[in-house]
Amino acid sequence: MDIAQHQTKDETYSAAPGYFRRLTIADWLFAAALLGGALFALNRYGTYMDVYEKVILVLSAPTFAALGWHWKPVRWLMPLVALLALGAIALYDGNLEAANQRFWLRYMLSSQSAILWMSVCFFLATLFYLIGLASRSGAGGSIGSRLCWAAVVLGWTGMMVRWYESYLIGPDVGHIPISNLYEVFILFALITAMFYLYYEQRYGTRQLGPFVMLVISAAVGFLLWYTVSRDAAEIQPLVPALQSWWMKIHVPANFIGYGTFALAAMVATAYLLKSHGYLVDRLPSLELLDDVMYKAISAGFAFFTIATILGALWAAEAWGGYWSWDPKETWALIVWLNYAAWLHMRLMSGLRGRAAAWWALVGLLVTTFAFLGVNMFLSGLHSYGAL
Template sequence: MELSQASPSIYKEEPGYFRRLNAVDWLYALALCAAALFALNRYADYMDIYEKVILLCTAPVFAALGWHWKPMRWLLPLVGLLSLWAIAMYDGSLAAANQKFFLKYMLSSQSAILWMSALFVFSTVFYWIGLLSKQGFSGAGAKLCWAAVVLGAVGMMVRWYESYLIGPDVGHIPVSNLYEVFILFALITALFYLYYEQRYATRQLGAFVMLIISAAVAFLLWYTVSRDAADIQPLVPALQSWWMKIHVPANFIGYGTFALAAMVGTAYLLKSHGILADRLPALEVLDDVMYKSISVGFAFFTVATILGALWAAEAWGGYWSWDPKETWALIVWLNYAAWLHMRLMSGLRGRMAAWWALVGLLVTTFAFLGVNMFLSGLHSYGAL
């Protein structure tokens, strides 16, 4: 009898999802909806029906993301305000990028992306100092990483606007060449890492994940100097499609999370061999981050592959042509499908899973970059 009387106070019903939201959450969502409606009202004449639908869908999607991960509530408004400030300074002319101080040295697309690159490298250094010295430098690494994300995102937004200043027929979303997608890769990988850093309350992994981002930055800078890659070029006919706006970002969420999983796998292997064992998170935490990263990446990569097939049918008349890029995308998909199958069916854990994730990075890197360097095909517009 006493147990039954106590039960109501012991087993309290959890409040519903929406009841857990506070006034700031709803204000954030309303601000996103207002911004989307403003953009639709002002730029509707420049958008087709697909772009309008994507724009309207972004508000609830990013609202839900901000409710789940609170830093998005300040990141999106800050990127938006800085981007609008930069756009206003252009006053309709690209020449302003070399004439106005804040554009020339901070907020033009090339300046912002150079700052992003420098901040990612500094972030890597501070994460490693924090890991090796057990001091509080990892906190500085995290702040520098956030700053890099902000400036990189602003750079991408401003580059989008700059493409339209060159000409309405040139304007396009900045995900069309290796220069732009390397920036996208760095931003996506950093954001996913920062999420896991907060989720697991650990900064020790930053030293490893930032290495792959710094490698991407190093390639980006080399590519910029040796190929004048920062110049905005008109889209080739195959890329003049709305499919690009959703296929490429989905693809690079996959690439970014696969890279993150590989670097976490590297940390797992070091700890399992007693290297930095007292400074890295528990093996169970590393295993869980690796698994969740690959799961998210596989889901988005699957969607991207399907979208790519639909795009190919529209552009080239067939869903699949065994083009080198398509073939290697399939190899990447099969690799991670096998990893997840072994994890779920056979309980794959430990060093084998970590080595597999690390080898998967090599496969993914070749699909991402090696195909463009050594093979030719329908995707030759991405060649180095």
């Protein structure tokens, strides 16, 4: 199916009247389960939340319901992760030492074990995607896709269990696991993988798996090095600036941006290879590659804009000012301006082809420095994320 047909299908679907009449009983049951879970959590843990956290919890139900209606795999992904995470929590029985004493926790479902298995699955997925591309084998790509899904399930399970483990250390230590480089590298890998899997299913772009999985494997490789060399997997109390409900929305929005920008750069790599005569018969059409690159950057830019605004509001609460030209803030602005210019040139001047692809690829270098380089080489108010 060519890109024009995809666009026609999308436009017809979005413009069709009676959207809610298209929903099935399974869709409504999924939404009801999410709402029930949110209300249960609110009733049981509401006394420990401030008003903002309660609003986030309640709004999460319709948000994830809409996501599940739009992308069906979410409807089995969320219950499966919940089942595995709750099973692990039951095995702990309130004792953190159980992670080293009970078989299923020690070798599969403790946060460190699940994240290690996630890493293995991502590496194997990269290998099978490469085999599929090199051999023109549909089986290789299919196995790679399944391994990527397995990595996503295990990664989210590890994150949920890590959240619980932080509270076993102490109620004053407990926090959502997106507060340091170890945790956000996991978040980056998971978000990038999920966006890729969405495009893979929607546009039939399994041939892009080797490209996207390379950047995910690089992130996982750094994560493993960082874990071994810095003992980064150890859960630490939050620094005062991070003890805020803002973190729960600012950081995920930020990393949706980072993940989709990385995805766009790897699609751009595939575009450049094909446009120069490499892998011509193995990659999707240039038109489809260009469209996926554009959609990834558009989605990333929207979330990165939201994250930047939220970051300014958080800074005003934490440090007394919306903007302080801190190195992290400055480089976030550079990233934003880079992709704002890319989108402006595309919409106003028709930016396409190799120029757009090279720009998206260079954008990954800018984004990587904002994500990691600032922590390595610069210091400022965000120095709590230093290597």
